[in-house]
Amino acid sequence: MQNNLLICGVGGQGIVLTSKLIxxxxxHRDIPVMSAETIGMAQKGGSVFSFLRLGEGMYCPMFPExxxxxxxxxxxxxxxxxxxxxxxxxKVVVNTHPIMPVTATLKGSDYTGREMLSxxxxxxxxxxxxxxxAACREIGSPKVLNMIMLGAAVRCGxxxxxxxxxxxTMRRTVKEQFHALNSRALHYEKRG
Amino acid sequence: xxxxxxxxxxxxxxxxxxxxxxxVAGYTGTPSTExxxxxxxxxxxxxxxxxxxxxxxxxxxxxxxxxxxARTMVTMKQVGLNVASDPLMSLxxxxxxxxxxxxxxxxxGPISSQTEQDTRHxxxxxxxxxxxxxxxxxxYDMIQDAFAYSEQYRTPVxxxxxxxxxxxxxxxxxxxxxxxxxxxxxxxxxxPSKWVIFPRLSYQAHLSIEKRNTELSGVFSEYAHxxxxxxxxxxxxxxxxxxxxxxxxxxxxxxxxxxxxxxKVSTPFPFPEQAALRFLEGLDEVLCIEELDPVIERxxxxxxxxxxxxxxxxxxxxxHVRAAGENSCASAAADIAAFMGWEAPAGTETAxxxxxxxxxxxxxxxxxxxxxxxxxxxxxxxxKSVFCGDIGCxxxxxxxxxxxxxxxxxxxxxxxxxxxxxRIEPDTHCFAFVGDSTFFASAITGAVNAVYNQADxxxxxxxxxxxxxxxxQPHPGTxxxxxxxxxxxxxxxxxxxxVGVTAVETADPLQLQEAVECVRRVDAQPGVxxxxxxxxxxVLIKSGKPVSIDPAKCTxxxxxxxxxxxxxxxxxxxxxxxxxxxxxxxxxxxxxxPFTAIGGDDHAE
Numbered sequence: 001m002q003n004n005l006l007i008c009g010v011g012g013q014g015i016v017l018t019s020k021l022i023x024x025x026x027x028h029r030d031i032p033v034m035s036a037e038t039i040g041m042a043q044k045g046g047s048v049f050s051f052l053r054l055g056e057g058m059y060c061p062m063f064p065e066x067x068x069x070x071x072x073x074x075x076x077x078x079x080x081x082x083x084x085x086x087x088x089x090x091k092v093v094v095n096t097h098p099i100m101p102v103t104a105t106l107k108g109s110d111y112t113g114r115e116m117l118s119x120x121x122x123x124x125x126x127x128x129x130x131x132x133x134a135a136c137r138e139i140g141s142p143k144v145l146n147m148i149m150l151g152a153a154v155r156c157g158x159x160x161x162x163x164x165x166x167x168x169t170m171r172r173t174v175k176e177q178f179h180a181l182n183s184r185a186l187h188y189e190k191r192g
Numbered sequence: 193x194x195x196x197x198x199x200x201x202x203x204x205x206x207x208x209x210x211x212x213x214x215x216v217a218g219y220t221g222t223p224s225t226e227x228x229x230x231x232x233x234x235x236x237x238x239x240x241x242x243x244x245x246x247x248x249x250x251x252x253x254x255x256x257x258x259x260x261x262a263r264t265m266v267t268m269k270q271v272g273l274n275v276a277s278d279p280l281m282s283l284x285x286x287x288x289x290x291x292x293x294x295x296x297x298x299x300x301g302p303i304s305s306q307t308e309q310d311t312r313h314x315x316x317x318x319x320x321x322x323x324x325x326x327x328x329x330x331x332y333d334m335i336q337d338a339f340a341y342s343e344q345y346r347t348p349v350x351x352x353x354x355x356x357x358x359x360x361x362x363x364x365x366x367x368x369x370x371x372x373x374x375x376x377x378x379x380x381x382x383x384p385s386k387w388v389i390f391p392r393l394s395y396q397a398h399l400s401i402e403k404r405n406t407e408l409s410g411v412f413s414e415y416a417h418x419x420x421x422x423x424x425x426x427x428x429x430x431x432x433x434x435x436x437x438x439x440x441x442x443x444x445x446x447x448x449x450x451x452x453x454x455x456k457v458s459t460p461f462p463f464p465e466q467a468a469l470r471f472l473e474g475l476d477e478v479l480c481i482e483e484l485d486p487v488i489e490r491x492x493x494x495x496x497x498x499x500x501x502x503x504x505x506x507x508x509x510x511x512h513v514r515a516a517g518e519n520s521c522a523s524a525a526a527d528i529a530a531f532m533g534w535e536a537p538a539g540t541e542t543a544x545x546x547x548x549x550x551x552x553x554x555x556x557x558x559x560x561x562x563x564x565x566x567x568x569x570x571x572x573x574x575x576k577s578v579f580c581g582d583i584g585c586x587x588x589x590x591x592x593x594x595x596x597x598x599x600x601x602x603x604x605x606x607x608x609x610x611x612x613x614x615r616i617e618p619d620t621h622c623f624a625f626v627g628d629s630t631f632f633a634s635a636i637t638g639a640v641n642a643v644y645n646q647a648d649x650x651x652x653x654x655x656x657x658x659x660x661x662x663x664x665q666p667h668p669g670t671x672x673x674x675x676x677x678x679x680x681x682x683x684x685x686x687x688x689x690x691v692g693v694t695a696v697e698t699a700d701p702l703q704l705q706e707a708v709e710c711v712r713r714v715d716a717q718p719g720v721x722x723x724x725x726x727x728x729x730x731v732l733i734k735s736g737k738p739v740s741i742d743p744a745k746c747t748x749x750x751x752x753x754x755x756x757x758x759x760x761x762x763x764x765x766x767x768x769x770x771x772x773x774x775x776x777x778x779x780x781x782x783x784x785x786p787f788t789a790i791g792g793d794d795h796a797e
Contacts, residue, residue, distance in 0.1 A: 010551065027197050027363055034328075035361040045759050046553045057447070060327070060440030061360045064521040064537070080545045100762045100771070101549040106592060106753065115546040123542055142773055 002055035003159060004063045008082045009074025010099045011038075011048050014146030017174075018072070019050040021150060024169040025161050026054050034061035045102065047078055054160070070158040072149050074132070075099050076116035083123065091156045092124045095132035095149060128152055130190060139185050147185030155189075163187060196366045200328045200357045201226035203364060204295060206234065207335035208265050210367045211291070212375030215240040215257045217250040218267030219275075219633065220662040222304040223358040224297035227267045229663075232674045238374065241674045243665050246603075246633040247272035251279045251294065258288035258348070259387060262377035263339055267295045270309050271602065275634070277314070282389055283348055284318045285397040290377055291343035293335065294320075298354045300483040300518035306583075306602060308516060310484035311352040315461035319401050321408055322350040322461045325417075326439040328362035334417055334458065345404060352460075354483060356437040356518070405462040413466035417458035420471045425450035429476040430532065433457065433468075433488050438481045441524035452532065463491045472496070472503050479531040480507030483519050506531065555588050557760035558735065558776030560727030561654050563701035565589045565596040566756065566780070567725075568623060568652065570704075571711035577621040578613050580606035582635070584627035585661045586654050593757045597625070604634030611638075611647040621715055622649040629659035629667040631684060636691070642720045643692040650715055651693070651722040653684055656729040664732060688722045695721035702727055704783040736777030737792065738770055745789035752781040752790065 005022065007015050019035050026033040037050035051062050065084045073079025073094035086092065098113025120127050130152055132145045139148070147170070154163045163186055170182050198206065205227045208216070218228040220243060232241040244250035247268040254266040268276060273296045280294070296314070299305040315322030323338045325331040331353055342349045385393070412418055423431075431453040434442045439456045446454070455471040457464065472478065472495065480489035489507035496503050506512040513519075513527050525537045555562045565586075568579070581587055581597035582604065590597035599609050606624040614622040626635045631653050642649055659665040666672040671681035688696050695717045699710040707725070714721045738760070750768060753761050760775035761768065770790075782790040 023197050023361065023363075027195065030195075033197060033361075033363045036356060036359060037361075045556070046551045059443040059447075060356075060437060060521070061362065062356070062441075062521055063444070064525060066538070077549050081548050083545070084542070101551045102554050102757055102759045106757060111549050116548075119545050 001160075002053060002058065003070070004068045004087075005052040005054075005070050005072070005159075006049060006068045006082055006085050007052065007072045007074070008047070008049040008078045009095075010078060011045055013048075013074045014143070015048055015050050015074060018146045018150050019052050021166055021169050021173065022052055022159065024173055025165050028165070028169060029161065031160065032056060032058065034058055036061035047081060049082060070153060070156060072153045074145065074149060076113040076120065077111070080116045080119055083120070086124065091158050092120065092127040093149060093153045093156060094120060094127060094129055095145065096129050097131060097133035128156065135185075135188055135190070139181065139188060141181055144181055144185035147182045148188050151186035151188055193365045193371070194368060195363050197361060197363045198328060198332070198366070199226055200331050200353060200360050202230040203328045203332035204335050204351070204353065205230035206366060207332040208293065208339065209234065209239065210372040211336040211339040212263050212373035213239055213265055213339075214262035214290070214375060214377055215254070216265040216267065217242045217244045217253045218295075219244055219247045219250055219272055220629075220659055220665045221269030221272050221297075222662055223299055223355040224267050224269045224272075224295060225662045225665070226358070227265075227295055228674070229665075231265075243667065243674050245668060247276035248279060251276040251283070254292060254294070255279060255283050255286075255288070257377070258290045258292040260377045260380045261290040263291045263343070263375050265293045265295055268297075269305065270296055270298045270311050271306055272296070273311060273314055275603065280314075280320075280348075281318055284320050284401070285394050286387065286389055287346045287397070288342065288348055289346065290375075291339035292348040293338045293342060293351050294348055295351045295353075297358050298352055298484060300354055303355055303518070308484055310487060311350060312460040312487045313485060315350050315352070319405060320348055320350050320461070321345070321405075322352055322459065324352050324436050324458055324460055325357055326436050326456060326458070327357065328360055329364040330417060330458070331357055332364055332366065337415075337417075345408070347404070354436050360437075409462040409465050412459040412462060413464040415459060415464065417456070418464045418467050419454070419456040419458075420467060421454040421456075423451060423453040425452060428452045429474060431455065431471060431475045431478045432481060432528065432531075433471065433478055433492060434481040435460065435488060436483065438483055438519045438524060441519055441521045442481055442528065444521050445525035445528050457488050460487050465495060468492060468495055469499065472501055475503050477504045477506060477531070479512060479527065480505065481513055481519065481524055481527060482507060552591060553588055554591055554757065554759055555585065556730050557758050557771070557774040558730035558778040559585070560656055560701050560725065560730065560778075561586045561589060562594065562756060562758060563704065563707065563727070563778070563780045564625075564652065564654055564725040565594045566784075567701055567704060567707035568711050569594065569596055570708045571715065572621060572623075575621050576617075576619060577623060578610060578617075580610040580613070580622075580624045582606040582624070582626045582630050584630055584654075584659075586625055586627055589625070591757065593754055603630055604638055607635045607638030607649075607651055608641060610649050611642055611645070614648055618648070622647075623652055624649060625652050625654060627660075628653060628655040628657065628669050628684060629665070632668045632682070636687060639688060639693060639720070639722075640691045647720055648718060649720055651688070651720070653722065653724045655684060655724050655726045657726075658729050658732060660729045660731065664729070684724055693720050693722050695719070696724065697722075698724040698726055700727055701725040702778055702780060704780060730776050730778065735775075738772050738775035738777055739779060739782055739790050739792050741768060741770060742789045742791065745787045747787055747789070749786070751786060752784050755784050756781055
């Protein structure tokens with residue numbers, strides 16, 4: 001049994017920690033885990049991604065297109081950029097709040113993310129759309145987007161563990177002062 | 193043994209420590225940086241760790257420690273080895289007493305480097321044994337072997353991972369503390385016949401090095417990490433030779449199939465000839481899947497000639513594998529399918545997506561480099577000028593709208609390139625931009641050269657008190673060492689004055705008008721002059737309150753956006769807005785706005 005995950009977004013959105021929490025939970029359960037992520041110059045406002053694989057018989061942390069069981073997209077266009085990696089029937093969880101690239105601002109283009117979301121829902125009808133910005137405001141911190149996304153991703157049922165198990169890993173790895181806030185974010189579910 | 197989830201670079205450091213590492217020195221550079229950082233973070237009393245001022249210094253210090261029978265590691269990225277190549281070539285002849293591993297991380301792609309050079313060539317050029325791990329676990333295991341071979345054969349060895357191994361993570365088997373070696377260096381034993389390089393000694397050493405390498409080729413043919421995996425396809429007379437991360441791509445592509453014979457080369461030099469001959473036996477065709485240069489392909493081609501084998505060797509040289517760039521699971525699968533005559537892996541057949549926003553790396557919101565570039569741009573407006581850049585975050589000053597980097601070559605080159613341009617174009621205002629860490633690493637000689645040879649130029653040092661690009665390492669100007677000591681800061685201004693630059697001014701680039709005037713004043717003077725733009729990296733300081741825009745005053749002229757290109761300035765529904773999550777309140781845009789529409793705390797909302 002293997003799980004291939006792809007977490008993608010823009011530098012600074014907390015993707016690395018998300019990946020670490022999933023890996024830490026797998027370690028705790030004695031499931032072999034590998035990951036690979038963007039490091040270096042590309043982090044500065046660029047597209048970032050983290051490949052994550054759980055299970056036996058893996059050689060490398062990356063996987064080819066058409067192999068991801070789950071894509072966690074922290075930004076609509078970044079989710080679309082990585083969509084070729086999704087395997088048939090794979091799940092997508094995406095934050096609907098777009099992040100403007102500096103180049104779009106310079107050229108005066110008005111990227112809204114809406115065109116990306118309609119493309120996404122057209123190709124992945126059961127994609128979970130989540131307004132991460134609104135959720136952060138509701139929880140009261142702009143820094144919990146990654147926990148909100150992670151909680152929603154775990155609830156998709158692709159990963160072999162529960163939100164509670166992720167929460168335990170979070171408590172083991174993150175500073176205590178952030179525990180309560182992160183827990184609320186992990187358990188956040190859009191009402192209505 | 194126990195399991196840990198480690199980054200490849202961390203595994204290398206931990207493996208070296210398990211082998212009794214005594215000292216490590218290096219110069220920061222992606223993708224090698226985390227090796228030394230991990231050693232510093234996990235270090236115990238017996239381990240000394242330093243960021244040296246550059247790779248040459250690090251390697252020479254490593255040599256000294258290894259002469260004392262200490263187990264030493266020197267870390268750098270591939271282009272760093274160019275800087276350290278002078279001591280490297282000679283040290284290969286002198287040898288060492290304690291195990292010495294020179295870790296050089298290669299960067300196929302390249303992802304964060306100037307070149308796609310292949311350190312495996314440096315291994316054969318310098319005649320030093322080289323190890324090439326394919327995974328995080330192998331990196332942990334093989335670095336320990338590297339120390340053992342180094343000490344046994346009294347030679348420095350190269351350890352050459354690539355980016356995907358360095359930055360990949362995996363849950364791996366790690367030794368418990370009581371399983372780790374502890375090594376006590378015996379100290380320096382005076383012996384000029386051994387440690388002083390002379391032509392006669394070099395001649396003798398050359399003979400014994402060649403003999404040793406022939407022996408090592410045999411030893412490496414039995415090395416457990418040089419694998420030959422038998423074919424599972426019946427009567428298959430094809431084979432694949434590969435290495436490093438490409439080996440894992442190959443195995444992923446072959447998994448679940450009737451596979452050809454596979455050879456993984458983990459010691460590209462000295463090449464394991466006997467193992468390769470066993471691999472080649474009975475094969476009609478071999479595909480070499482390599483990154484960077486076709487090293488294995490050339491070795492196998494040579495072996496086929498030497499032994500009159502009929503095997504055809506295919507790869508980069510024959511156009512069967514792409515000559516440049518990094519491999520991937522997909523590229524390896526496609527190359528293998530073409531080679532084996534398998535059906536090509538199916539591509540995804542979805543409709544093309546809407547145009548995706550491009551996200552090139554940019555200077556961060558609040559980055560003082562943006563202010564420095566803009567000040568020089570303003571001051572030199574309408575004047576014939578040239579702006580020579582260098583290696584660091586500030587290379588990003590080349591992007592629109594700043595567009596302030598005309599050249600970038602290698603560490604510390606800008607200060608000399610600008611002199612060269614000045615010699616041909618005496619009417620050009622010649623500038624060189626260099627960061628503080630790069631200044632210490634390799635721009636000081638350029639400054640001395642300029643003074644000595646009477647150049648007419650302005651050296652602009654972007655002093656943000658850190659090595660920002662590679663993740664904020666300390667350097668001589670920061671007053672902190674990797675051992676955690678607080679030391680006297682080396683003053684850039686004092687260094688420049690010391691080498692004879694008389695016109696040196698220090699300015700805060702975020703005070704725009706004063707910064708522009710400073711540039712005009714300094715540029716107007718003859719000879720070599722310098723400006724130190726001093727302002728800390730925006731990532732390291734607590735952000736100020738974001739600025740705000742007064743909608744009554746803002747005319748939507750977009751001058752702020754068009755001149756600065758700050759990610760904190762965005763268009764929202766066609767109107768200029770501040771991205772609150774990014775703005776650090778540096779205030780540069782407020783000073784650029786012609787209508788005083790942007791302001792800080794005291795600004796009318």
